[in-house]
Amino acid sequence: MSSLEHSPVQTRPTGARFLAGLMPRAEAVAIPVGALLAGFAAFSVFLLFVGKSPVEFFALVWKAGFSSAFSWQNTLSRVAPLVLAALCVALPARLGLVVIGGEGAIVLGGLAAAVTGTAAAGLPAGAGMMAMVLAGMALGGLCIGAVGALRIKRGVNETISSLLMAYIAIALLNHFVEGPFRDPASLNKPSTAPLAEALRVGDMPFIAAHWGVLAGVAACLISWILIERTTLGFAARIAGDNVRAAQVQGLPVSRLVIGFSALGGAFAGLAGYFEVAAVHGSANASLIAGYGYTGILVAFLARHNPLAILPVAILLGGFEASSGLIQRRMDLPDATILVFEGMVFVIILLSEMLYGRLRAFTPGFWETR
Amino acid sequence: MSRVLQTEGGAISVEALHMTMRFGDFTALDDVSINIPAGSFHALLGENGAGKSTLVKCIMGFYHATSGELLVAGHEAFMSDPKVAQSLGLGMVYQHFTLVPSLTAAENLVISRTDTPAVIDWRKERDALDAFMATMPFVVPLDQPVSRLAAGEKQKLEIIKQLYLGNRFLILDEPTSVLTPAEADEVLGHVRALTTAGKITVLMITHKFREVTAFADDVSILRRGRYVGGGSVADLSVAQMSSAMMGEAPVASKRIRETTEKQPLLTLHGVKAQDRTGLKNIEIDSVTLHSGEILGIAGISGNGQMELMEVLTGQRRRDSGEITVNGTPYGATRAEARTHQIRYLPEEPLRNACAPRMSVAENLAFRMFDTGRDGRPSFWKDGRAIARNAAELIGAFQVKTSSPAARIAALSGGNVQRAVLGRELTGDVRALIISNPCFGLDFAAVSAIRDRLIEARNRGTAILLISEDLDEIMELSDRILVMSEGRIAFETPIATADVAEIGRHMAGHS
Incomplete structure (x- = not known):
């Protein structure tokens, strides 16, 4: 026994060493998944309480979100904006900012893209599309970049300011769509002029989803590479973990905060562009679809890890896609999915306190076996 | 022990006997006995980490002493819990205020009681408060929100609160550290009057000799957890207290201090910045750090060292003045720090x-x-x-x-x-700016870190060592500056450094 204690490294079985290395990483997956399951359970209790069957609910979610090519198309059409909106939360979050106003960046990005599209009618299609993308991303970036700047330069709480920014953005959309940029032909639903056919974004080959999904995947990859593989991302992680240490190291904390916020906002603006160019064909009140808010939940479930955002967005996209079917088949109101999302979110926030407290996920627990 | 039995409502005595407190291997308090008769004003002197806080926390029941006993009003008392101390009439006034800023003084007093009813009859409470205040030797405005009171008035209110709660033995933990000298004199004058009147007994933690000589009856001096001296203040000189508090000059370092070439490297000129309260400034007229030297900055915690460190690391805005490295202005950006190879080691890394x-x-x-x-x-x-x-x-x-x-x-x-x-x-580090590097470390770690610092100095690195540990300053420095009230109050090369003299300057008593 005593010889074992003197040389733990040599005698420790490889299995335990493997677990000691693996389990701390598994914590980041296990806790959100556990929280999601707990959210399912809590929501099931709610359904039973209102006299509905949880089994039927989840079966319908499966059917409407994931069971057929048609349902996948429905789900994927929601994935693009969800992914991009989630990045608008996750990127500033790496610097310690809780930004919840991605909806505003989506709306402004969509409006900017639509207006640019109308103005670019004479340009070649490629140049026109490029101008729309850039306009959407620029306005979204400006919106959230300003939130970051207010935070770092003036100490304004970014959560509040980004939420107010979303209200301003929505008001601006209504103002412009009902006023200066209204298409006289849009009678019941005020909209900007419909985009020229050449400026519309179509579906990808083989997959029944528009190119926004690919853009979302690319944005996730770019974000992950930026954070994990570049020196800028490393500096941002230092500043996000301990701003005092970053300052002592002389790192440009303000520029990092503003830059990461602006990039997140630009991605949300890109989501607005795709909503206009691939889905609605013009900017109108349909842009205010709540993707910015569901994106917050996606980012928190994904622990602000850009690679995890994609699967989480697909899952929640499926839930959102099933909302119509659930409404018809189960006679439940539209807001049911929001109840579900709200419950999951509360449990996700509660689960934050578990990190580092579950002994099975500490290296020491397995090394001493 | 004849003074022990007091009538209800008067001051009570407290005596600690052979108190020892260990945290693991570390002995924070080593067989300390002090006697504080009823109605006396007792000062507890010592450097940071001398064991003053540990002693009062044992008295107040926040810590359970490893051994030793406590007599309150002549009776043995087991402080199993802070509530026990309170029920015996022991109260504590902390360095920082514990009042609710948005409430009035009257509201603060009423809510501090443990027996406040769920529905407060304010008219009745007000009448009771007015009657109580009439018995106090000093008043504070009862109807103003506490946030509008000056620091001195807040501290007076803290003391009134203790009396209002019926406490008759008060521990004051550096009560004047946030006060101006005039406010400090006023508050301590009132406290003194209360003790002379036999209303309360006071034990005051301090490291200001001026306050000890002006207000206290007796003094106990702690150093590294041990009782190293004390008695009646009238019988002791400042020099005697100072040398007891700081200890004898430490044995010369065994570490080899090579002769190095000393070239000016980093200079501060007329640097002015706000301190963390925003009410006072730190002002450094002129400091030059040379290559191959350790420049020690001694001082008692809270005299602007933290702010100086933040100015040097670029975390705190300079209102005026200039920092230069090799003659060029230095703003502590990453690029500048890299060009000049300047590194930092803040406290609590x-x-x-x-x-x-x-x-x-x-x-x-x-x-x-x-x-x-x-x-x-x-x-x-x-x-x-x-x-x-x-x-x-x-x-x-x-x-x-x-x-x-x-x-x-x-x-x-x-x-x-x-x-x-x-x-x-x-790398080729040319300057290291370092603050309290050995705070809270065990002996072996301290020794290893000090070896590294001397090694770096011998290689020609300029080291600015800000430390609250005077022994550390004496052991490592080539030159010593003393910081007090945000300014450099004193400078001496190590060869002529006198611990007692440095101690007086640290305590603002020059």
């Missing part, structure tokens, strides 16, 4: 110099992650270079960690300190 949720290897990479092999800024992070750097530093500085991938927050204090020191001392 886990809190001020590490990203606690990042790994040991990543934390060790803070100085090198953004430069490529060619020394130019690099966009891509080089994971292999980071791993190599971590392995080298962990080996060279004997950082004990389960793996380079472990979170740095999981390391012990000494290992974090060695890791950060290793990170900051790699």
